[in-house]
Amino acid sequence: MKLLNVLCVVIIPVMMSCQKPQKKELISETDFSCDYNGKKVELFTLTNKNGLVCQLTNFGARVVSLWVPDKNGNFADVAVGYGTGKDFIDKKEYFFGGTIGRYGNRIGQAKFTLDGIEYQLEANNGENHLHGGSNGFYRQIWDVNQIDKQTLEFSLHSADMDGGYPGNVDVKVRYQFTDDNELKIEYFGTTDKLTVLNLTNHTYFNLKGAGAGTINDHQLMINADSFTPVDAGLIPTGEILPVKGTAFDFNNLTAIGERVDNDETQLSYGKGYDHNWVLNQSDEKLTLAAKVVEPSSGRILEVYTNEPGIQFYGGNFLDGVVGKGNKKYDFRTAFCLETQHFPDSPNQANFPDVTVTPGEEYYSICIYKFSSK
Numbered sequence: 001m002k003l004l005n006v007l008c009v010v011i012i013p014v015m016m017s018c019q020k021p022q023k024k025e026l027i028s029e030t031d032f033s034c035d036y037n038g039k040k041v042e043l044f045t046l047t048n049k050n051g052l053v054c055q056l057t058n059f060g061a062r063v064v065s066l067w068v069p070d071k072n073g074n075f076a077d078v079a080v081g082y083g084t085g086k087d088f089i090d091k092k093e094y095f096f097g098g099t100i101g102r103y104g105n106r107i108g109q110a111k112f113t114l115d116g117i118e119y120q121l122e123a124n125n126g127e128n129h130l131h132g133g134s135n136g137f138y139r140q141i142w143d144v145n146q147i148d149k150q151t152l153e154f155s156l157h158s159a160d161m162d163g164g165y166p167g168n169v170d171v172k173v174r175y176q177f178t179d180d181n182e183l184k185i186e187y188f189g190t191t192d193k194l195t196v197l198n199l200t201n202h203t204y205f206n207l208k209g210a211g212a213g214t215i216n217d218h219q220l221m222i223n224a225d226s227f228t229p230v231d232a233g234l235i236p237t238g239e240i241l242p243v244k245g246t247a248f249d250f251n252n253l254t255a256i257g258e259r260v261d262n263d264e265t266q267l268s269y270g271k272g273y274d275h276n277w278v279l280n281q282s283d284e285k286l287t288l289a290a291k292v293v294e295p296s297s298g299r300i301l302e303v304y305t306n307e308p309g310i311q312f313y314g315g316n317f318l319d320g321v322v323g324k325g326n327k328k329y330d331f332r333t334a335f336c337l338e339t340q341h342f343p344d345s346p347n348q349a350n351f352p353d354v355t356v357t358p359g360e361e362y363y364s365i366c367i368y369k370f371s372s373k
Contacts, residue, residue, distance in 0.1 A: 020051030021067045021075045027055055027083055027324070032064075034085040039141040041085035044152055046177040051075070052370070054177050056097075059088055060138035061154040061173050063097035063203045065324070066183065071298030071372040076209035078299065080334040083324035092321055095202040098138030099173050099187075100131045102158060102165045103354075104200035105276070105311060105343035108235040112346035114166065114355070115194050121164040128233055131202075133163045137171070138202070151176045160193065167193035171362075182369045189362035196354045197362050198341045204315065204334035207294035207301060211327025215315060215335045216257025219293040222250040222312060224277035228342055228351075232269050236344050236351075240278055248275065253293060256314060256335065271316035272332065276309045276342050286367070290337050297372070304367040305339035308352045312337055339366040 032043035041059045053067040066079035081096030082088045088096070110121040110129035122133035131138065142154035151174065158169040171189040178184055187199040206215055227248050228236040243249040247259035247267060260272045267273070281287050289310045290303040303310065313336040318329045345351040356362045 021053055021077075026053060026067075027065055032057065032083070032085050034089070036085070036089055036141060041089070041141065042144070043085070044144065044146060046150055046152055046175065048150055048177045048181065049179045050181060052177060052181055054175065054183055056152060056175060057085060057088070058142045058144050058154065059085055060097075060140065061099035061142045061156070062088070062138065063175075063183075063201065066203070068181070068299060068370045069372060076212075076297070077324070078205055078207050078209060080204035080206055080210045080329055081323055087323075093134075093139075094204070094318070094321065095131060095138055096204060096323075098202045099142075099154070099199065100202050100338070101137035101171065101197065101199045102132050102163060102169065103129070103196060103198045103346075104131060104202075104338060104340050105198065106130050106233075106235055108233070108344045108347055112196070114196065114346065117166075119164055119166060126233055128235060136163065137199075142173075150178065165195055167191040167195035167356075169195060169197065171197075171199065173199070180369070181371065182367050185366045185368075187362065187364040189356060190358075190360075191356050192358050194355060194357055196346050197356045198345070198354050199362075199364055200311075200338040200340045201366060202336055202338060203368075204329075204336055205292070205301060206334045207292060207299040208297055210324060211329060211333070214257070214332055216255065216260065216332055217295065218256050218335070219253040219295065220250050220256050220312070221253045221291040222277050222310065223280050223288055223290065224310070225251070225280055226278045228276045228278065228309075229266055230269055230275065230343075234270055234274060234343075236276070236342060236348060238348050238350060240350075243277075248273075248277070250277075250290075250312075253291070257332070260314065260332075273312050273314040274316060276311050276340070278309055278342075279305075279307070281308065286365070289339060292335075292337075300371045300373065301337075302367075302369040302371075303337050303339065304369065306365055307339040307341060309340050309342050310337055311340055311343075339364070
């Protein structure tokens with residue numbers, strides 16, 4: 001098996017005079033809690049020395065809230081999503097904040113062949129398979145170990161043929177909110193049978209604050225000279241094409257909305273951006289994959305990873321759903337930057353390998369780093 005270490009980090013510089021979020025502004029762990037399939041859905045809180053706060057739930061090992069300061073030291077929750085466990089269970093599934101697996105992104109025709117055996121998956125996105133199916137990792141109750149006030153570890157056992165995938169797989173996801181204002185997400189996995197694995201995080205961001213309007217004025221940089229074009233079902237064609245001269249060139253900071261409505265076929269397929277970029281990887285263990293600057297607040301998000309790709313999704317399928325604080329999340333009012341191996345890799349021989357073999361450990365890392373200026 002070819003195994004890539006993956007790391008995604010987001011860092012936010014902060015002023016020492018920050019006005020930290022008040023306890024009454026945070027989601028109540030008691031109010032969030034509920035039961036799901038005989039298990040308890042719970043909320044957990046991480047804080048660092050600078051007052052930044054991340055709240056997470058064992059339902060899907062999800063990010064629920066993320067409080068970071070602006071250039072004046074004023075905090076806002078920049079993670080879009082629901083505010084109670086019951087809402088995450090009952091309301092429309094947008095994968096808000098979720099840990100995605102076994103396979104993040106899409107697999108064409110909901111099937112793949114491995115070692116001469118064809119595996120049929122759930123077709124939950126038209127004729128294709130998306131994010132591990134309708135009962136993927138994002139809808140499981142994970143075991144929890146809160147290591148300290150800054151570190152939380154989730155673990156999950158996925159049985160052989162769970163969701164149609166081979167192998168008994170054990171995974172861990174470790175969240176750490178460092179004093180450098182990095183939300184560090186590390187993924188670990190083992191299997192007893194040859195399988196495929198591609199884990200990622202699906203947090204939606206709005207650096208003005210969740211529900212605070214469009215993200216089209218955010219400035220985006222993606223460190224990639226090429227991307228993987230898709231067909232009408234958003235399945236990669238197998239090509240790797242240059243971004244130069246297209247709406248997909250974000251090598252320099254560019255407003256997300258500057259070219260999103262260009263008359264380009266690739267944009268029409270996803271109602272905007274919902275594509276995988278092929279990262280320019282260096283000899284370093286981590287690559288700066290992307291950077292986002294929100295001009296009015298001065299908040300900055302940087303994404304670091306060891307993965308070969310990143311999915312930039314511009315919130316094109318948000319449709320006015322009501323989330324935390326009764327705020328509406330309309331079309332293009334949040335974005336995702338998901339570090340990953342490429343979509344449909346099990347069916348694309350020229351894409352980086354996503355197989356995991358017994359005796360080897362899958363490892364991936366993503367860092368979301370916050371700062372302001």
